[in-house]
Amino acid sequence: MRLDYYFRETASGLRRNGVVAFAAMSTAFIALFLFGLALLIARQFDLVIEAWTGNVQVAVYLDDPARPDTVTRIQTNLQQLDAVGSIEYWDKVETCAAYRELFEGQPVFQEGVDCEKAIPTSLRINLADPSQFEQITAALGCEADGVTQEIQCAEPGVRDVSDYRDLLDRLTAITRVLSIGVLSIAVIMLASAIALVANTLRMGMFARRKEIGIMRLVGATNWRIRVPFLIEGMVEALIGAIAALAALFVIKVFFIDRLRGELQFFPLIRNADVLAVAPWILIAAAAVAVIAGTIGMRRFLDV
Amino acid sequence: MISLQRVTKTYKNGVTALTDVSVEVQKGEFVFIVGQSGSGKSTMIRLLLKEEATTRGDIYVGGKNLNKMSSWDVPKLRRNVGTVFQDYKLLTDKTVFDNVAFGLEVIGKQKHVIDQRVPEILEYVGLGDKVNNYPDELSGGEQQRVSIARACVNRPLVLLADEPTGNLDPNTSVDIMRLLDKVNRIGTTVVMATHDQAIVDAMRKRVIELDKGHVVRDQSRGVYS
Secondary structure, three states: OHHHHHHHHHHHHHHHOHHHHHHHHHHHHHHHHHHHHHHHHHHHHHHHHHHHHOOOOEEEEEOOOOOHHHHHHHHHHHHOOOOEEEEEEEOHHHHHHHHHHHOOOOOOOOOOOOHHHHOOOEEEEEEOOHHHOHHHHHHOOEEEOOOOOOEEEOOOOEEEEEEOHHHHHHHHHHHHHHHHHHHHHHHHHHHHHHHHHHHHHHHHHHHOHHHHHHHHHOOOOHHHHHHHHHHHHHHHHHHHHHHHHHHHHHHHHHHHHHHOOOOOOOOOOOHHHHHHHHHHHHHHHHHHHHHHHHHHHOOOOOO | OEEEEEEEEEOOOOOEEEEEEEEEEOOOOEEEEEOOOOOOHHHHHHHHOOOOOOOEEEEEEOOEEHHHOOOOOHHHHHHOEEEEEOOOOOOOOOOHHHHHHHHHHOOOOOHHHHHHHHHHHHHHOOOOOOOOOOHHHOOHHHHHHHHHHHHHOOOOOEEEEEOOOOOOOHHHHHHHHHHHHHHHHOOOEEEEEEOOHHHHHHHOOEEEEEEOOEEEEEEOOOOOO
C-alpha cells in the first residue's frame, strides 16, 4: 500500500513535469558526465605516470644479473644520503607483473621480446629533497657524457640512473590542470543540476498545492508529503547518473579503445577504471537529489 | 475538549485578530462563532488547527497544550480535528470516493479500512449513490457533503467548520446544518464559524460572538444578535 502510493505519486509527478524534469535530468547527466570525465582523466594520467616513471623521482637501474650483495650494498649507501627519502627494490618478476597489469590488452614490447630479459632490475627512489639529486649521482660516481648526455657510473653493478623529476612534475601538473579544469566545470554544472532539480520539485509542489493543503489538514505527516518529491528528485538524478555512465563507456569504447595498440608504451584506461568511477557518480547524484530536495522543499512545507 | 485561555493573536503585520479571548467548549457541544468579517472567527479556527501559534495565552485541544506541541505532533492533532470550509477544498480530478479515501490514504490507513469506512460515511452523509461522480457533477450542497464526509471519515473528536454554508442557498444550508447536527449527535464536538443569521437563529445552540477580536457574548441556546 505504502510503496505503491509513493511509486504512483512519483510517476505522476514526473509525467506532469515532463519538460522541466527533462531539463533537470539532462543537466544532471552533463554534470555527472563531466564529473566522471575528470576522474577518468586523472586515472589516465596516473597510469601514464606509473608506466613512465614508476611513480618515483629517480630510478637506479642495475646490471644483470643483479647479485643480492650488490643490491644491498648500493641500497645501504644510498639510504645514508640526506636527499633520499625511500628506496624500493624491484626485481624482474615484480616489474614485469606490474607492466602486464598496466598494459593489459595492449602490447608493450614487440612480439618475441621477453619482458624479463628486456627489463633491468631497479632501485626506485623518492627524494626527501628533490633539489639534492646530485648527491645520488655523486655517491654512485656517475657522470653525464658531454656529447650524448648518457650517464656513466663508476659504482660497480650500476647500469644507469634515470632522473624522472621533471617528467613527473610535468605530468602531475598536466593532470592537475586538466582534472581540476574539468572538475570545476563539473561543479558549476552540478550546482545548476541542483537548482533545476529543486525547481522541478518546487513546480511539482506548486501544481499540487491544493492536494498538499488537504494532506496537511487531514494530518498527513511532513514525510508523507515530502517523500514522493524526494523520490522524484532521486529518480531524476539517478537517470542522469546512468546516462553519464553510459556516455563514459561510449567515450572509452569509441575514443580510448581505438588508440589501443597504436601507442607504444602508453597504458590506457580500461572498463574496470570506468566502473570504478561509478560509485562516485552515484554518490554525487545522491548528493544532488538530497541538496535539491532540501532547497526545493524548504519554506514550502513548514507545518 | 477545547479551551482557550486568555488568547491574544497579533499577526506579523501588526494586526491584532484576537484579544484576551477565553472560551471553554465541552465534549459533544455544538458552538457557533459569530461576528462580522474580520472579527477573528477564522483566526480562532486557524489557531485550533495550529496553523498559527498564539501570541499570548494557551490553547488546549483534547487535553493537549498546542503551544507546547512539537511540529511532529501537529499531524496527530489534525487527525483528531476534522475541518470543513466554505470552498469545500475537493480535488476535481478525483471521484467522490477517492476524495474521501484520499483523507485516509495520506495518513497511512490500510486499504481494507478505506474500503470499509468510505462507503459507510458516504452513505451516512446521504451520497451513497454518488460515489463514482466527480465534484463538478455535484451541486454545491452535495460537494459540501463530500467535504464533511472527508472530515468525519477518520472519526475526529472535533469538527471545525468555517462558513460551511457560505456558498449555499438557504434550503441547501438547512440540509447541511441537519447533517452537522447529526454528526454532533454521535458525540463529535462541532465548532462552526458563520455569519448566517437565519441558521444560527433556527438552531438555538450556544453562540459566541466576536467583535474586533473580543468575545462580546457567550450565550447558550442563543440567537445571532
